[in-house]
Amino acid sequence: MRLFQNSGLYPSYLPRLNQLAANATRFEARRDVFLHDRFGAPHFLKPVLDGSPDAFFTNGDDEVLQRQWARAQGMSGTPTSEAILLAQIEHHRTEVFYNLDPVRYPSAFVAKLPGCVKTTLAWRAAPSGNADLTAYGAVLGNFPSILESWRSKGCRAELFFPAVDPVMDEYGQSERPIDVAFVGGYSRHHSARGRTLEQVAALAADYQIVFCLDASRLTRLSESVLGRMLPLGKHRRPDAIARIARQPVFGRDLYALLGSAKIVLNGAIDMAGNDRGNMRCFEAMGCGALLVSDAGRYPEGMDDGVTMRAYATPEQATAAIVECLRDWPQSAGVAASGKRRLQEIYGKASQWAHFLDLVGRIKPC
Incomplete structure (x- = not known):
């Protein structure tokens, strides 16, 4: 299973990342610095943290990171963050897209995903105004009341938890x-x-x-x-x-x-x-x-x-x-x-097993 996990950064964390990754001029180097620092790691799936060749991870809102990838791939001009993320998904030949930043990339983004993507899931454990996530196969979260609010908006919603790093x-x-x-x-x-x-x-x-x-x-x-x-x-x-x-x-x-x-x-x-x-x-x-x-x-x-x-x-x-x-x-x-x-x-192995079970139960795109 080819997994793509997208996350995002807190604005107040970005200065720390820029300092830690000051000498990282390549996409892989900056991404590895981030993953080593473990910011948000309870949400990152086991294949990502294990460095599986079938798993791809990025922070779609990290402009420095994403432009490093775009330059290395020869993307011309000044592509948007959305264009870079879509190109990454197509290049990776993603089958399962798991998005931790779905308000930035809502249903309108899902509609543009390449045909290789068979399953889409989004993590969202907070109220999100009028954000439309109905195109995702399921919205995941660990607060039952918020999951119920997503169901009331027409989303499939499933219980899922962070894991001990x-x-x-x-x-x-x-x-x-x-x-x-x-x-x-x-x-x-x-x-x-x-x-x-x-x-x-x-x-x-x-x-x-x-x-x-x-x-x-x-x-x-x-x-x-x-x-x-x-x-x-x-x-x-x-x-x-x-x-x-x-x-x-x-x-x-x-x-x-x-x-x-x-x-x-x-x-x-x-x-x-x-x-x-x-x-x-x-x-x-x-x-x-x-x-x-x-x-x-x-x-x-x-x-x-x-x-x-x-x-x-x-x-x-x-x-x-x-x-x-x-x-x-x-x-x-x-x-x-x-x-x-x-x-x-809530170990990483249990989290991954639960994720695989959800993927198996969610209707493919």
């Missing part, structure tokens, strides 16, 4: 000097998350707390010298958070941080109702940290008091963290159980 075993083998770590976005739209972060940040006087925050543009502006003279107060982070905030981390730096933390704090944003199990849950537990996350409906293997801890309010989050740190040997046992359980259920 085997590379995570390289991290978290030594002492964990950080008591609590949080990595994620921060803006005025994260109101519930913001209240929890403010409560936990107040523990910094007694514990080692690390927040690596990907702040919004308006948040950064509001906290600048100029911004403090403008009416942007609602965008500023509370002082308790701002005092300990660091720059966001990605890729292997993220794994290193999670592997150095006893507890990883997580907080969902209001997009999937009561469904829980975002990427940070898989990353934190996969790196052996104790996940402390907001209450809700979690996937199999994420069980409060058994493999992780859940909280219902910001005050409960703080109380749970203090309790876990005071009895860390027991809490470490819960974290270890969580890592083992996720490896059993």
Whole structure:
């Protein structure tokens, strides 16, 4: 089976990639630098990470990467990103196209795929406005409520999960000097998350707390010298958070941080109702940290008091963290159980087997 997996980049990750790949002048070299850094690896299928000759991977929105490929193939002029991606699919003789960036490449793109493509799947675990994905064979995701919303739009939708990255075993083998770590976005739209972060940040006087925050543009502006003279107060982070905030981390730096933390704090944003199990849950537990996350409906293997801890309010989050740190040997046992359980259920081999089963059940194009 000739598999093509397309992904995309966070804008805030791109500077890191450009630095890591500064000397990579060929498509294969830049792509390999990206894959080695493991950004997004829980979503990448086993043949891609194993370097299978039948699997092709790219980031269709990475202009530098895509133009490297286009130049090497002798594409004339200045082809669009869509034209390059279609050329790659045809050149690869793709049979199964799996797209992690379908809002950028919706049904109109699927209609242009070459005839060699027999099955199309898209991952989308977030609301997407009026995006049309009905031409895909199926939309995959791990939030049942969002899958139901895709079904209401005429899409076939199937449950699918991220997987524990085997590379995570390289991290978290030594002492964990950080008591609590949080990595994620921060803006005025994260109101519930913001209240929890403010409560936990107040523990910094007694514990080692690390927040690596990907702040919004308006948040950064509001906290600048100029911004403090403008009416942007609602965008500023509370002082308790701002005092300990660091720059966001990605890729292997993220794994290193999670592997150095006893507890990883997580907080969902209001997009999937009561469904829980975002990427940070898989990353934190996969790196052996104790996940402390907001209450809700979690996937199999994420069980409060058994493999992780859940909280219902910001005050409960703080109380749970203090309790876990005071009895860390027991809490470490819960974290270890969580890592083992996720490896059993969400390993790369299991993810790939599930994917093959879906391909077999989806009607060819």
